[in-house]
């Protein structure tokens with residue numbers, strides 16, 4: 001059973017700056033929920049609270065019966081919350097297989113001694129994890145490169161390996177921090193397909209921070225929009241895309257004038273709308289003009 005993730009009144013302050021101001025949203029079980037907003041809106045701060053890296057000043061984050069704001073990162077991981085990072089955090093010298101095996105760490109029961117002595121029980125367990133790693137690698141499209149050092153792979157593949165490693169934790173909630181940043185159009189579409197396949201095949205919940213609006217509009221079931229630490233909109237992709245507050249936040253201009261910022265996010269190649277997807281809404285960057 002996948003529980004809801006319920007964020008309520010979440011506030012985070014950094015020396016006088018309120019990075020999150022009483023933010024709330026609920027991630028429905030098995031859904032893809034996008035958290036979007038211009039630069040500095042508070043998205044990463046929110047991820048860092050959910051994964052136990054930052055402490056909240058007030059508010060709560062409940063995942064089933066657990067209150068995540070009271071827990072440390074490894075305790076949150078043990079509940080089945082896995083995350084990927086904006087900047088790839090793989091061990092470049094280790095093979096893809098070994099990077100993925102690191103993702104299995106929390107599921108490994110054999111102690112250090114049993115593993116070191118290569119006891120039969122530890123060998124059997126290692127074989128079981130190895131088989132699951134191979135399965136996940138196949139599913140995520142990195143099965144062919146299991147023995148290649150991660151650092152030698154092209155960027156798009158390394159992003160996939162990061163996602164595969166998070167899946168190796170057998171998560172119930174997956175936090176994806178800008179999974180397509182820096183990718184070209186084809187890679188972006190493939191990653192979007194993979195995220196949808198994860199939702200369909202594994203039924204887990206996915207919370208996604210992403211600047212690529214075409215992708216968000218295509219794959220998200222629900223969208224929460226932050227601006228200057230406040231939640232300014234929430235709804236389906238179509239609803240938030242036409243919300244005047246959202247347009248104002250991204251463009252800093254007259255709301256509801258129908259204008260869309262044509263710039264691609266992050267200076268990355270323009271992905272273009274995915275097949276059959278609605279036109280991208282406002283791009284991820286805050287307009288220079290301010291609010």
Ligand SMILES: Nc1ncnc2c1ncn2[C@@H]1O[C@H](COP(=O)(O)OP(=O)(O)OP(=O)(O)O)[C@@H](O)[C@H]1O
Nearest residue numbers: 014017018019037038039040041042043044045046
């Ligand atoms: N560790 C920190 N110390 C001080 N201020 C911080 C810290 N982390 C974030 N901030 C500030 O909190 C605000 C929200 O930042 P955050 O990184 O969460 O935004 P974001 O929406 O993820 O932006 P981006 O899209 O650029 O990644 C910003 O003003 C940022 O400067």
